Amino acid sequence: MSSNIVLKASELNKSFSGIVAAKDINVSINQGEIIGIIGANGAGKTVFVNMITGYLKPTSGKIEFMGSDITGIEPRKATHIGLCRSFQISQVFMTMTVKQNLMIAMSLAKKSGKTLLDPIEDESISKECDTILKLYKILDQKDNIVSTLSQGIRKLLDIAMAVVGNPKVILLDEPTSGVSVEEKFGIMDIVIAALKQTETSVLFVEHDMEIVERYVDRVIAFYQGEIICDAPPKKALSDKKVIEYVLGH
């Protein structure tokens, strides 16, 4: 089982001027696993995600990715080794079309050095982009300017841009926030189906328990910077601590 571990965080700690934001966090993520991270506001979920993706450097502890120590790695280096993320507020290029957004993401994932000076309009990259847009069911929107599109489509594009480099692990920060109730399951169905095809491990922060229950293999619950529960969804959502500190019942 241990050979399947793609990401491992050991004894992670983070404090800001004496305020503890993460305390002794130990997590292992297996290949293809889908994990939901839950917790009230300020529980330490985003701090954990930010430490994993290099946005924040842990005060102490170790992060290993595919067996290599990546503690404190820069975000763009994390992307290069296959650790990508999407954002709570979609981070896309608003003045460009959907296809242009993905073409840039794809080109940066596929090219390096001198080839970055080759024209972006490449037939093979264009075809690959169309395939991904089709997978995420936004192919019909490819020529539309992003700022004119709904939050749901922007979210899908944001995630599609994060996966073009075939990451081993993707961190999704509240993938359904700002999305209408009617759209949320549709979006998650598309995203999870697409990521399962590539056996990408998924770690997503979510407040919506319906989404958590329906899509994840494992739940990690945070409270005051600590992990209070790490279990399959049914067990986790009926855990006393989770009910008291996360669900607020």
Added chain:
Amino acid sequence: MFTGIFKDTSVRVLIVFMISLCVISSFILPDWMQNNFMYGLSRGLAILGLMLLWRTNLVSFGHALYYGFGAYAVALCQKYFGITDILLRFTIAVVAAGLLGFCLGFILRKYREIFFAMLSLAFSMVLYGLLAKAEFLGSTDGMSISPSTLFGLELTRQYLFFLITFFVICAAVSIQAYLRSTLGHLTTAIQDNEIRVEFLGFSVQKAIHIKYVISACLAGGAGGLMAASLGQVDPDSMVNWNVSGELVFITIMSGWGNILAPFIGAIIFEFIRTYAFEWAPQAWAAIVGGTLLAIIFFFPGGIWSIIEKVFNYGKKKDVK
């Protein structure tokens, strides 16, 4: 990088425009107009560089630093090494400004908005101060530059104009090739969303640095060509803050929609200034300023947006 570049409409229009300009100004228009075209095209290179930065939301109020540095590099190479060949002069100006841009880029790439603008102005004023005090560089009187040669043969004004047009075409085509590339597309992407670019695995600071060096090279080349066509360099007409202001002024006036825009804008600016000075010597600056205000109010996209509207109007009529 240059794959299929000559199929690009912008490149084709640019080449046709430049060749037409050469033919018309050589055989039809008077000499003074050719001078205006020559100055406009030379300065247009610096505007092209500013346009690149503007696409990333960066406005440099100190680009006269590179413009003047290129011009003084030409003057110094003549003084100490006797270099008068126009190809060498242009290359030296581009390389010297590029090297300076490369060094200062490490500092400037960390700043945005007004901080970037003012820091670049500060650097240019440091150079201005040094040049104005340095007696071996002619102090405020500057230095004179002898006529350019090409492979040992002295160039007439007309041939100099043809060569300047050639340099401008080469530079503009290279910039278009850059803008079509993945790296070039990051110009607008960074303006839109720096965080996303970083998380796509590319360093925003590196992308800005590359763009800044290209922009410095263009401004240096412009300064070198201007020095060669004017036959004189001095701190006030090459490095002072008002020169930087003029470059930004023309950039806003030109718009950033196309590689041809900076050259059209720079040529129009030369003519507005010439005629304004002729008709109202006491109030020429007010006329030039009024023109910019009119463009900002009525055509915020600059002169290029007027051209685009005219052509799109034509297309819409065809469809009907």
